[in-house]
Amino acid sequence: MPVSQKQPKIPQLRFPEFSGEWEGKKLGDIAERYNGLKSKTKKDFGSGSAYITYTQIFENSKIKIENFGKVKVGENENQNKAKYGDVFFTTSSETPLEVGMSSVLLDRKFHPYLNSFAFGIRPKSFEILNPEFAQFYFRADVFRNKMYKLAQGSTRFNISRVEFMIKSILLPCSDEQKKIAGFLGSVDEWIENLTAQKETLGSYKRGLMQRIFSQEIKFKDDEGKDFPDWEEIKLKSVGEINTGTTPKTSVNEYWGNKYLWVTPTDISFNKNIVKTERGLTEAGLEEGREISTSSLLVTCIASIGKNAILREKGSCNQQINTLTPNEENSVDFFYYLINAKPNHLLRYASSGNMKILNKTTFSKIKFAIPELKEQKKIADFLSEIDTMIANKQAEITAAKKWKRGLMQQMFV
Secondary structure, X not given: XXXXXXXXXXXXXXXXXXXXXXXXXXXXXXXXXXXXXXXXXXXXXXXXXXXXXXXXHHHOOEOOHHHOEEEOOOOOOOOOXXXXXXXXXXXXXXXXXXXXXXXXXXXXXXXXXXXXXXEEEEEOOOOOOOHHHHHHHOOOHHHHHHHHHHOEEOOOEEOOHHHHHOOEEEEOOHXXXXXXXXXXXXXXXXXXXXXXXXXXXXXXXXHHHHHHHOOOOOOEOOOOOEOOOOEEEEHHHOEEEEEOOOOOOOOHHHEEOOXXXXXXXXXXXXXXXXXXXXXXXXXXXXXXXXXXXXXXXXXXXXXXXXXXXXXXXXXXXXXXXXXXXXXXXXXXXXXXXXXXXXXXXXXXXXXXXXXXXXXXXXXHOEEEEOOHHHHHHHHHHHHHHHHHHHHHHHHHHHHHHHHHHHHHHHOO
16 A cells, blocks of 8 residues: 655754744634625625725735725624734635635734635634734645645635635744744845836836827937938838738637737737747638738727737737838837827727727828838837846746745745
8 A cells, every 4th residue: 555645844944943843733723714795785885895805815915905895884784804814715716726815914904894705714823823924824835735625616616614624734833933924025025126126117118108109209310310200101001901810710720839820818018929829730821811920910809909019920810900011110119109009099999889990990090100210219229128127027037936936845
């Protein structure tokens, strides 16, 4: 018979002043469980008292006070209020990997209600479960793995609150909990500082784009002279314009990994499209509509104006208009131009529940355009800022990866 491996009770990475095994505790022995809002209807939400939303818990390890929802609660209603140190868990998700996400209330002044799609636990003693430590422990892989095993369902996954409370966890003494929380809190501050730097660069770029494309900021040529005045022209004069199409989804030979096939969901905040959810074969590209390299792809239905550059041969669906600039124009310039003026496109979209910007209308939209040399100067300048933002994002990603590695070694 295979020998079962016991869970280690000593972390791999530890502060030198601490030793000995961590102590096993059942959640039901160290905390009391309570439920979120009950007997509420849609009309109760939107005004009134603060409540913690599902999204707040799912996205953050600690509750952000500024993001509360609002709910009307009568004086005689028997509803639970949260307080400092309470830990909240989501009860369901679309995937088992995301069920039971946690967040901790670390503000002593606020006593919000809790949404009905979550439950809270209240530590019986902060000496046994320190709130700042809980913020990190319940997000660590060692605990998340316990949640995966509790997940039940097929199309949507849930956890049993009763089963949750009989789960055992390993905890260090109070002083070690505080030490771990303080260290990881410093790591979080570092990540938050990097994130703030990235956001500052993004704001700086957006401000510059507005001033550049309103011609408040002027560029000079290589000899320090002014460029010619910008000329207002229609997009159809810039280059070739097309709308995408979709090969038959039932024909398997059309679908593969040789060429990119772009839909609006593939167009994110990245300048260049480097991967797509689905791809095409040679036959699929011939059946669809091939897009030339260095073409700008602009969404034309619903979320109008999202855009990115396709640097290689590929295709897209009919929710996207494509612009392939001629040799007198820079595709990078038009990427920044449209990002700076999203509302300009919306003005031309058809009215109704579903806004549409068809190929004909798209081709007639007018923009003030400089000559190619100035286009390139503007695009190169903004690309340098994009590189700075990308580098800052790489630092954030590396810091988060390092933190996760630390947590894997600091918890058991």
